[in-house]
Amino acid sequence: MSRVEEVEGAGANGTADATGAADANATADGTGPVDATRTADAAGTLRGPSPLWTLGLFRSELTTTLRRWRTLALLGVLAAVPVLIGIAVKIETSDGGPVGDGGGQGPAFITQITNNGLFLVFAALAATLPVFLPMTIGVVAGDAIAGEASSGTLRYLLVAPAGRTRLLFAKYAATCAFCLVATLVVAGSALAVGALLFPLGDVVTISGTRISFGDGLLRAALVAVVVAASLAGIAALGLFVSTLTGSGIAAMATTVGLLITVQILDTIPQLHGIHPYLFPHYWLSFADLMREPVHWDEVVKNLGLQGVYVAVFGSAAWARFTAKDITA
């Protein structure tokens, strides 16, 4: 069951707004700047709120998320991964031998890094996508509603009034923007470390053909965007979990727990029947973007699957949040 909320701009509301403006003018109190503000506000109210003002909440969400030390610590960990990979590869190959001498099978693209630092971007994304990246998103998405509920700030956002649907959209949009930020942090750090420790130059694709370094950079950007989009599913899942509980910690733990469970299920061969429906199943398909010509098959499947998760868990989160009693 969801609540019906009246939309703005109805006839009666126009009157109310005008009155609000009149009040604002009538409210004279002492200091100069206050008066000026009130008058400006009154004028603004008369012209009616601009639809663009609604973006203020999204901006506020994103900046608030990025100003938490917890978020910064997670981004710091993400930025450190390429550094570690880069240094490890550098040390292992300092005697001139190729990577993987020991016969171990590292993440994809590792072997090409010594020839071209750009491959550190792909290697780092392949290394962080299974756990680190989605864990970061799980923490941010899980905390989105539940964290505000446990600190009590949710009730003040709602009486502001943020509007339940609008708040949920802003939260989801900010989480998706954060997916892109997190991915770009990995990619940016990898590019910097790669350029520092290894040579850069023409890129040899998986198919064996050569493309220019500029084209390679474009591919890297495309890969980053696809990786960020791969995280849309877990972002929606986390947001849904977040609407179920009043404890931010519980929501974060549940979301990360779900991620790990699904990742494990994805590795059990006996369960191959359900594998195509698990959200991380096609994550590593971004490697196909490094083929010449690009293999879009699994990439499209991945994005489609994310879309299904967003639709299902997004609706569930909306149904839950708009009908929920906010008692915290």
Add this chain to the structure above:
Amino acid sequence: MTAAMQTGVETVIETRGLTKRYRGGQLAVDGLDLTVPAGSVFGFLGPNGSGKTTTIRMLMGLIDPTAGSATVLGRPMPRAVRTVLPQVGALIEGPALYGFLNGRDNLLRYDSADPSADPRTRGARVAAALDRVGLTSAAGKKAKAYSLGMKQRLGLAAALLRPRRLLVLDEPTNGLDPQGMREIRWLVRELAADGTTVFLSSHLLDEIEQVCTHAAVMAQGRLLTQGPVADLAAGARGRLAVVTPDTGDAARLLKELGVTGLSVEQDRVTGELPGADVELAELSAALVHGGVRVRGFGIERASLEDAFVALTGEGFDVAG
């Protein structure tokens, strides 16, 4: 002319049979019929757990009523939250802040949550709100480093970010020092003078008595009474009090003059007020004439506290 007259809303809050039963089965509010007149400073009284905060949550659209209806500023809640709440400032069950943001950024965040608040005037409005609650010098400090009273002030500032037609304050003086309490009273009076209706829940009865024009008393989810404060206090009748060293004579004379319910304590004799047909001046003259050295003579007005205790009982225990 008040805002109410312009829009034809004479009652700012009106509930009909408003009822809330929590999921645990707790009946927190039971058939509440509340009427808050426009322009009033309305005191909402009740012992702990009587359902005040629950009522306020329903009025603000945070929880759905189990039964009954509520209108705020003439519009149904929670349907009309988006049109009503920009005109309402609220402090509900204490302030809630982002500890990792400073005071100013907390207010900026709450203001940007309101889609009808103009971002061009945001900074100036935030500064004005901070100034109004006396937090300007602490605006750059992280909110987690605020004292309880400072947090309370910041919560109030959030309620004052825009000109409001209704202010809902759930125990606003909680944690404030005496100076802070006085400032809040002063602020409430100032806002009321501007035509803002103030709905104030509190335990501090003398505070309600000092600022409120109207009051309602709740107990165990039910409304016991509501109306102008003067009427409520008058409900618990005042007493005649005579201060004199000659208490024995005074009591005897008053009894002869028809005053009932006399009691003597130290140098005071008090009794039920006689009916309207007895002129008080005659009583005092009779006492003086009878040789009683009258040092004080008058009516002790019943306080709101007397009325409150008479309604809710003396017991201290919270009803389950």
